[in-house]
Amino acid sequence: xxxxxxxxxxxxxxxxxxxxxxxxxxxxxxxxxxxxxxxxxxxxxxxxxxxxxxxxxxxxxxxxxxxxxxxxxxxxxxxxxxxxxxxxxxxxxxxxxxxxxxxxxxxxxxxxxxxxxxxxxxxxxxxxxxxxxxxxxxxxxxxxxxxxxxxxxxxxxxxxxxxxxxxxxxxxxxxxxxxxxxxxxxxxxxxxxxxxxxxxxxxxxxx
Amino acid sequence: xxxxxxxxxxxxxxxxxxxxxxxxxxxxxxxxxxxxxxxxxxxxxxxxxxxxxxxxxxxxxxxxxxxxxxxxxxxxxxxxxxxxxxxxxxxxxxxxxxxxxxxxxxxxxxxxxxxxxxxxxxxxxxxxxxxxxxxxxxxxxxxxxxxxxxxxxxxxxxxxxxxxxxxxxxxxxxxxxxxxxxxxxxxxxxxxxxxxxxxxxxxxxxxxxxxxxxxxxxxxxxxxxxxxxxxxxxxxxxxxxxxxxxxxxxxxxxxxxxxxxxxxxxxxxxxxxxxxxxxxxxxxxxxxxxxxxxxxxxxxxxxxxxxxxxxxxxxxxxxxxxxxxxxxxxxxxxxxxxxxxxxxxxxxxxxxxxxxxxxxxxxxxxxxxxxxxxxxxxxxxxxxxxxxxxxxxxxxx
Numbered sequence: 001x002x003x004x005x006x007x008x009x010x011x012x013x014x015x016x017x018x019x020x021x022x023x024x025x026x027x028x029x030x031x032x033x034x035x036x037x038x039x040x041x042x043x044x045x046x047x048x049x050x051x052x053x054x055x056x057x058x059x060x061x062x063x064x065x066x067x068x069x070x071x072x073x074x075x076x077x078x079x080x081x082x083x084x085x086x087x088x089x090x091x092x093x094x095x096x097x098x099x100x101x102x103x104x105x106x107x108x109x110x111x112x113x114x115x116x117x118x119x120x121x122x123x124x125x126x127x128x129x130x131x132x133x134x135x136x137x138x139x140x141x142x143x144x145x146x147x148x149x150x151x152x153x154x155x156x157x158x159x160x161x162x163x164x165x166x167x168x169x170x171x172x173x174x175x176x177x178x179x180x181x182x183x184x185x186x187x188x189x190x191x192x193x194x195x196x197x198x199x200x201x202x203x204x205x206x207x
Numbered sequence: 208x209x210x211x212x213x214x215x216x217x218x219x220x221x222x223x224x225x226x227x228x229x230x231x232x233x234x235x236x237x238x239x240x241x242x243x244x245x246x247x248x249x250x251x252x253x254x255x256x257x258x259x260x261x262x263x264x265x266x267x268x269x270x271x272x273x274x275x276x277x278x279x280x281x282x283x284x285x286x287x288x289x290x291x292x293x294x295x296x297x298x299x300x301x302x303x304x305x306x307x308x309x310x311x312x313x314x315x316x317x318x319x320x321x322x323x324x325x326x327x328x329x330x331x332x333x334x335x336x337x338x339x340x341x342x343x344x345x346x347x348x349x350x351x352x353x354x355x356x357x358x359x360x361x362x363x364x365x366x367x368x369x370x371x372x373x374x375x376x377x378x379x380x381x382x383x384x385x386x387x388x389x390x391x392x393x394x395x396x397x398x399x400x401x402x403x404x405x406x407x408x409x410x411x412x413x414x415x416x417x418x419x420x421x422x423x424x425x426x427x428x429x430x431x432x433x434x435x436x437x438x439x440x441x442x443x444x445x446x447x448x449x450x451x452x453x454x455x456x457x458x459x460x461x462x463x464x465x466x467x468x469x470x471x472x473x474x475x476x477x478x479x480x481x482x483x484x485x486x487x488x489x490x491x492x493x494x495x496x497x498x499x500x501x502x503x504x505x506x507x508x509x510x511x512x513x514x515x516x517x518x519x520x521x522x523x524x525x526x527x528x529x530x531x532x533x534x535x536x537x538x539x540x541x542x543x544x545x546x547x548x549x550x551x552x553x554x555x556x557x558x559x560x561x562x563x564x565x566x567x568x569x570x571x572x573x574x575x576x577x578x579x580x581x582x583x584x585x586x587x588x589x590x591x592x593x594x595x596x597x598x599x600x601x602x603x604x
Contacts, residue, residue, distance in 0.1 A: 003522075011519070012526065017592050028594060035536060035559070036516070039594040057594035061518035061537035065592065105537060184543075 003062060004096035006070075011062040014069035016076070020055045025120035029112040031191070036060030038068055038109050040116040046124070049080045056112075060105060063098055067091045067106035071113055080117050080126075086110070088143075100150030104188070107143050107152075132198035134164050137171075140192040147181050158185075167200030169193055175206055182206060213529045213574045217413070217506060218360055218390060218565035223456065224415040230459040231417060234452035241440050241448065252451060256441065259458035263422050266465045267407065268398040275423045275444045276454055280389040280410030283423035284311040286444050287406040290431030291352055291383045292319055299349030305329040305337040306550045307364075309356040309387050316354075333552050334498040335364035343374045352383045357391035361534065361547035361563065362497030363507025365395065372403045383429070389413055389421070393464040394472065394504045405429050411453070415567065416460030420453035471568055475505040478566050478575060483508050485579040490586050496548060496561060508564045509534075511548075511557040514596035515589040520562060523585045529578055534561035556595075 003011070020041035030037040036059060043053035054076050056068040071091040075083040088110035092098050098106055121127040130136065141162070142154045153159055153173075161172035171189060175182050186204050193199050214222065234255070242256050243249025257271065264274040277283040292302065302319055304312050306328045316326045327345040329337045342353060353375060355366050368386070375382050386407045388397055393414040399407055406429065410421040423444065425431060437446035441454075464471060486493055492513040497503050512520065517533025524531055534545030536559060544558035553561075564578070590596040 008522075008526070011522065014592065019597050035555075037594055057592055057597055059514065059516060059593045059595045061516050061535070062522045063537075064516075065519060102537075 006096045007066040010066035010069040014065055016055045016072035018055050025116045027112050027116035027119055029115055030108045036064045036108050038112045040112045042116050044120055051075055051078055051083055063102040063105040066095055068109035070094045071109050101147045103150035104145035107145055111143055132196050134162055137162050144188045169199055169202045172205045215564045216530045216532050217567040220412045221415045221567050223417055224463055227416055227456040227459045231452040231456040234455045259454040262458040262461050266461045267424055268400055269424050273424055275442045276449050277421050277423050277445045278419055280408050280421040281311050283408035283421045284387055286423055287385050288315040289434045293432035294430045295351040299351040300324045301347050301350040303327045303345050303353045307331045307335055307359055307547045309360050312354050331550055335359050335362045335551050339367055339370035339374050342371055346378050350382050354385040356387045358504040360390050361545055362509045363503040364497050368402050394506055399424050411457035411460055414460050414464045417453050417456040420457045472505050475566055479508050482575045489579050489583045506566045511561045512586055514593045516559050517561055519589055520585055527581045532563040535559045
């Protein structure tokens with residue numbers, strides 16, 4: 001397992017790192033107890049909705065820091081609409097790839113950028129607070145990477161069924177009993193969904 | 208000193224001593240033959256093997272006929288644990304170990320559970336020490352094996368072997384006592400008679416010997432069921448060929464380590480005390496994991512550095528030519544934090560920020576100075592990027 005030179009460059013000399021004075025939007029995702037934590041700061045032109053400045057802080061590994069560095073490069077100077085289309089896949093490509101087991105560490109930075117944008121849009125009346133439902137759950141599941149291959153669990157068709165009723169989330173997974181990543185994936189699902197006040201109970205079933 | 212190759216991950220494996228390589232070469236060229244009778248080549252090898260065995264046996268105060276070469280510490284552990292439980296299954300099917308044992312022991316315990324044994328897992332205290340009282344309480348009439356790791360592979364805690372021995376002696380029936388001594392070998396004096404263990408495993412590559420060779424001490428009169436079957440070349444417990452050159456290298460490494468064991472221990476203790484002192488002086492908000500001083504092996508220092516993640520630290524040190532280990536989940540194959548640190552009551556954050564330095568006789572004070580200097584720089588750099596550090600240190604905005 002090796003990191004590309006690009007990853008090492010961005011890890012050793014990250015761009016846009018540091019706390020921002022008076023940002024227009026901030027988001028922090030992840031938690032130290034489950035691994036990494038990233039904070040994204042945005043400075044946004046209210047007339048053009050262009051991201052004029054961006055910076056980050058990261059409590060994380062090399063993959064996490066390098067992704068935060070490159071994704072902040074990718075969204076700088078873009079409009080919010082353009083920045084919304086930048087995903088962890090773009091960041092990974094710009095880094096010349098990541099070892100599969102490290103992809104999950106890179107998703108967090110991309111995710112935090114989207115949350116910061118969403119926070120700005122909600123605060124400025126550009127969008128409503130979205131209702132929590134099945135779609136939100138599926139969007140969250142798309143952020144969970146299966147470490148063996150570095151792809152998300154929805155694309156890999158590992159999620160068989162998603163249900164949401166009266167605060168109860170029910171997820172049926174398609175992972176074999178001998179799969180060494182079951183525990184990691186289940187824990188990540190919980191971490192992604194527990195942050196929503198609408199979620200009261202999460203049940204994850206494996207075959 | 209300039210940035211070079213500084214190796215401080217000696218609990219994984221050590222650099223073979225130059226003298227070991229010289230010794231091994233002879234047996235890779237002229238003396239490659241397996242032991243045999245009535246032909247000169249085989250007889251000279253038999254003599255050589257006997258002398259290698261004597262050397263390793265002496266280092267443990269064992270008789271040569273109690274010493275069995277194996278292809279490493281893991282194999283020695285397997286031959287003992289599976290061998291004794293299979294031979295004593297009729298007597299009982301209860302085994303005791305601890306949750307902080309080396310994976311060799313824990314994976315064997317899991318296997319034993321799979322085939323119908325019951326395992327009691329003892330819990331450590333905050334220093335990683337497993338109390339003799341817990342062992343006493345866990346013993347049942349059908350207990351057939353207690354196994355332990357003398358020196359913990361993560362935090363260097365030395366388990367109370369003599370107290371364990373006394374508990375087992377007072378148990379009222381025979382309980383096989385197996386010790387994994389791979390981390391302890393060459394780091395503290397080990398006398399199998401005094402420890403009164405039934406089996407004990409050691410490994411050559413932890414003491415500057417070659418990889419791929421270890422040994423199992425088996426006390427006279429101990430019955431182990433054969434778990435590996437095949438033609439006997441060197442040893443009945445591990446049939447098939449075991450490299451003669453590897454044994455030669457092992458014996459040479461033992462000679463070098465045990466020529467002045469106390470001096471070697473003193474050197475390592477002095478160096479690791481100095482490392483800890485420098486780390487604590489140069490890096491704020493750092494905490495030692497495991498016991499301080501005599502309760503830990505002389506070569507191990509494990510610290511948690513607050514607010515930063517260990518894989519990032521390890522990589523930055525690596526780019527400076529320094530090799531150390533971390534307990535961070537991000538650096539592990541299974542993306543899991545260190546089970547030893549968690550069992551000691553540390554949290555995920557402490558595990559993510561944990562750094563393990565394991566020293567050898569080839570490390571110097573100059574290397575320690577360089578490592579601490581680099582680590583202090585790296586810590587400051589990563590903390591300047593860390594939201595956890597920024598939120599708890601607002602004055603350093």
